[in-house]
Amino acid sequence: MSAESPLIRRLRHHLLAHSRRRACLGLVLAGLMLCLPPAAVLALAAEPLFGWPGSPLRVLAGLLLMPALLLPPLALLLFDLLALLDHQRVRLLDLSPQDDLTRVLNRRHFFDRAEREVGLSLRHGTPLALLLVDIDRLAQINATHGPAAGDRVLQVVAEQCHRPLRQHDLCGRHGGEEFALMLPGTGRDGALTVAERLRRALPEQRIVLPDGAVVSARVSIGVAVLAPDCASLPQLLSRADEALHRAKREGRDRVACAAPRPS
Numbered sequence: 001m002s003a004e005s006p007l008i009r010r011l012r013h014h015l016l017a018h019s020r021r022r023a024c025l026g027l028v029l030a031g032l033m034l035c036l037p038p039a040a041v042l043a044l045a046a047e048p049l050f051g052w053p054g055s056p057l058r059v060l061a062g063l064l065l066m067p068a069l070l071l072p073p074l075a076l077l078l079f080d081l082l083a084l085l086d087h088q089r090v091r092l093l094d095l096s097p098q099d100d101l102t103r104v105l106n107r108r109h110f111f112d113r114a115e116r117e118v119g120l121s122l123r124h125g126t127p128l129a130l131l132l133v134d135i136d137r138l139a140q141i142n143a144t145h146g147p148a149a150g151d152r153v154l155q156v157v158a159e160q161c162h163r164p165l166r167q168h169d170l171c172g173r174h175g176g177e178e179f180a181l182m183l184p185g186t187g188r189d190g191a192l193t194v195a196e197r198l199r200r201a202l203p204e205q206r207i208v209l210p211d212g213a214v215v216s217a218r219v220s221i222g223v224a225v226l227a228p229d230c231a232s233l234p235q236l237l238s239r240a241d242e243a244l245h246r247a248k249r250e251g252r253d254r255v256a257c258a259a260p261r262p263s
């Protein structure tokens with residue numbers, strides 16, 4: 001899970017989507033809007049309560065002068081700090097092997113390590129399987145319960161993908177709502193067993209969403225295994241992807257295995 005608070009994340013996204021000048025102008029206006037109600041109350045109460053002379057409007061202008069002077073430099077400072085934070089965050093993400101949201105390997109690190117495993121399996125003549133796990137109808141969950149709900153579902157699916165794996169197996173986030181599992185030393189039958197077990201286990205998990213709703217996730221899985229006609233990572237990925245698309249076409253919530261190509 002990210003250490004950044006949701007408030008800071010939203011502020012960062014919102015501000016950095018604009019130019020520095022526009023973002024700071026927005027911050028200054030927001031600050032003045034926040035100061036306005038207490039300043040207006042003070043201005044109205046100034047004469048009867050404190051005996052301050054002058055019309056309420058003049059007192060109000062006087063009260064707002066200080067924030068109007070202080071807010072622009074503070075807004076610039078906040079914008080620059082958030083921009084710096086964002087820059088450092090991107091650098092750290094680049095170094096980290098993990099996906100920020102789901103804590104499984106990110107795409108780049110998954111591929112680096114998967115390449116190595118494919119090389120080892122080819123050299124030693126051992127089996128190896130690749131599973132592509134794609135969440136069914138995540139767009140619908142996002143649309144109904146919001147993107148934070150989709151994020152929660154992604155986290156639970158990642159946990160479930162990762163949990164049954166052995167020490168040398170790899171689990172990575174392959175795309176938006178897709179995970180890749182690499183199982184060195186596992187052939188077709190073993191891979192299908194792992195895939196079926198995962199597919200069946202997921203709907204039993206109650207996922208409590210940020211809005212309190214409870215849902216469960218279903219997945220479609222494409223499986224490919226190392227074979228003479230499928231002897232590289234790109235080929236494995238392409239075969240597993242074809243199988244995954246077949247599983248989706250045939251109705252989702254199922255496992256499909258790439259068939260060996262006729263030679």
Ligand SMILES: Nc1nc2c(ncn2[C@@H]2O[C@H](COP(=O)(O)OP(=O)(O)OP(=O)(O)O)[C@@H](O)[C@H]2O)c(=O)[nH]1
Nearest residue numbers: 135136137138139140142147148149150151176177
């Ligand atoms: N909340 C959230 N949603 C994501 C993330 N990455 C991808 N998605 C969403 O995943 C959805 C993928 O949509 P589709 O490709 O139509 O797939 P689907 O709705 O899961 O439907 P099928 O795969 O066909 O079963 C889109 O709505 C993306 O916005 C993420 O990190 N967080």
